Amino acid sequence: MAKKVVILGAGYAGLVTALKLNKLASAGDCEIILVNKHDYHQMITQLHESAAGAKSDRDIRIPLASVLKGKNIKFIKDTVEAIDKQAKQVKLKSQVLSYDYLVVSLGSESEYFGIPGLKEYSFSLKSINQARLIRIHIEKCFADYHYDPTPDKLTFVVGGAGFSGIELVGELADALPKLAEENNIPYERVKLYNVEAAPMILPGFDEELVKVAEHSLKSRGVNFLVGVPIIRVEPGKVHLKNGEIIETQTLVWTGGVRGSQIVIDAGFETEPRGRAKVDEYLRAIGHEDVFIIGDSCFVMNEETGRPYPPTAQIAIQMGENCAANLYASIKGTQKEKFVPNLLGSVASLGRKDAIGKVGKSLKTKGWIAYRIKDMSQVRYLAKIGMIFK
Numbered sequence: 506m507a508k509k510v511v512i513l514g515a516g517y518a519g520l521v522t523a524l525k526l527n528k529l530a531s532a533g534d535c536e537i538i539l540v541n542k543h544d545y546h547q548m549i550t551q552l553h554e555s556a557a558g559a560k561s562d563r564d565i566r567i568p569l570a571s572v573l574k575g576k577n578i579k580f581i582k583d584t585v586e587a588i589d590k591q592a593k594q595v596k597l598k599s600q601v602l603s604y605d606y607l608v609v610s611l612g613s614e615s616e617y618f619g620i621p622g623l624k625e626y627s628f629s630l631k632s633i634n635q636a637r638l639i640r641i642h643i644e645k646c647f648a649d650y651h652y653d654p655t656p657d658k659l660t661f662v663v664g665g666a667g668f669s670g671i672e673l674v675g676e677l678a679d680a681l682p683k684l685a686e687e688n689n690i691p692y693e694r695v696k697l698y699n700v701e702a703a704p705m706i707l708p709g710f711d712e713e714l715v716k717v718a719e720h721s722l723k724s725r726g727v728n729f730l731v732g733v734p735i736i737r738v739e740p741g742k743v744h745l746k747n748g749e750i751i752e753t754q755t756l757v758w759t760g761g762v763r764g765s766q767i768v769i770d771a772g773f774e775t776e777p778r779g780r781a782k783v784d785e786y787l788r789a790i791g792h793e794d795v796f797i798i799g800d801s802c803f804v805m806n807e808e809t810g811r812p813y814p815p816t817a818q819i820a821i822q823m824g825e826n827c828a829a830n831l832y833a834s835i836k837g838t839q840k841e842k843f844v845p846n847l848l849g850s851v852a853s854l855g856r857k858d859a860i861g862k863v864g865k866s867l868k869t870k871g872w873i874a875y876r877i878k879d880m881s882q883v884r885y886l887a888k889i890g891m892i893f894k
């Protein structure tokens with residue numbers, strides 16, 4: 506009898522799993538059901554561009570109907586509320602689904618580290634809807650300034666100088682001067698801060714490239730406050746550990762991620778930040794019928810002794826491995842261990858600038874790095890069948 510495979514989340518990991526399993530399996534092997542809260546796939550790696558107004562929502566939203574057209578994949582638009590691993594059931598907002606195999610690929614949530622007021626008084630950058638809120642809010646700050654010209658309206662703070670924080674700062678460094686000009690406001694009145702608790706920006710990145718990024722961003726007016734934790738946030742005020750208070754209407758928090766609360770509530774074994782521990786085949790510990798992949802899981806890099814960072818690159822590779830292992834589980838054949846193939850990483854610094862590494866050691870910067878980043882998006886669109894069909 507066909508096995509029922511339920512995939513939760515149509516992000517990078519879940520969508521790739523569904524598409525690859527559909528390719529591998531013949532009719533009668535399995536029924537593939539993909540559940541997502543929206544009827545579109547979000548290009549989360551481009552959210553910073555949307556938040557700063559460089560791209561529209563339409564540019565980074567791919568209708569799932571187009572991706573799944575002609576495929577043997579049933580799509581359900583619904584919100585996952587809970588997983589009952591004993592009963593082998595998933596509770597959605599409007600129905601209960603049973604499964605033979607479950608794939609949990611629900612992504613991650615913002616981590617606020619218990620900092621008072623941070624969750625309540627900051628924007629998060631985890632979805633297209635949140636990126637839209639940031640974009641509209643920033644435009645409103647400029648528009649409001651004419652009627653009530655207080656400096657906090659033109660002071661913009663990004664908390665966190667990891668990958669996504671720096672990419673957002675880079676986009677804002679390009680967008681804010683244009684907004685100032687459009688609104689006929691002298692740019693000297695606009696302030697853009699990037700606050701980071703760690704002693705350097707882009708922790709873990711090559712130091713020489715970090716200096717290039719710092720120089721590029723500083724030359725476009727970014728003020729870095731590095732090694733300075735945010736300790737409290739209240740409406741209009743960001744309190745820093747060094748005693749400084751930044752008066753601002755806009756704090757975007759990108760400083761940490763944690764696993765999905767649904768995974769934690771279901772009682773899967775997790776690390777302290779809520780990401781599920783998985784075996785070498787990406788199955789939840791003690792549950793051979795449940796795969797947990799992408800940002801929702803935690804895999805150690807034995808070479809560095811640190812966990813792999815939550816990236817789309819790894820989520821996509823996990824999706825491919827998971828599909829192969831689901832198929833092997835259904836057919837009773839040999840499964841493949843998950844071994845990431847790190848292709849390098851490139852952080853954009855705004856329009857036409859970026860830094861990064863290709864493979865393990867080739868450093869790249871400037872326009873070429875920016876094009877490499879663009880090409881990785883194109884490769885992804887080809888993988889999910891949206892171009893070069």
Ligand SMILES: Cc1cc2nc3c(=O)[nH]c(=O)nc-3n(C[C@H](O)[C@H](O)[C@H](O)COP(=O)(O)OP(=O)(O)OC[C@H]3O[C@@H](n4cnc5c(N)ncnc54)[C@H](O)[C@@H]3O)c2cc1C
Nearest residue numbers: 514516517518542584585612669799800815816817818820
């Ligand atoms: C601004 C920014 C820039 C980034 N840039 C890069 C980059 O350049 N390169 C890179 O490799 N990584 C980058 N990342 C990280 C990358 O986007 C994530 O690692 C990646 O999205 C993880 O993929 P995923 O499939 O695990 O989760 P996601 O892509 O987050 O997908 C999760 C899916 O689950 C759905 N979902 C969640 N909860 C529910 C629910 N309760 N019910 C139903 N559906 C639900 C969501 O709507 C979503 O479709 C960036 C992240 C950000 C925020």
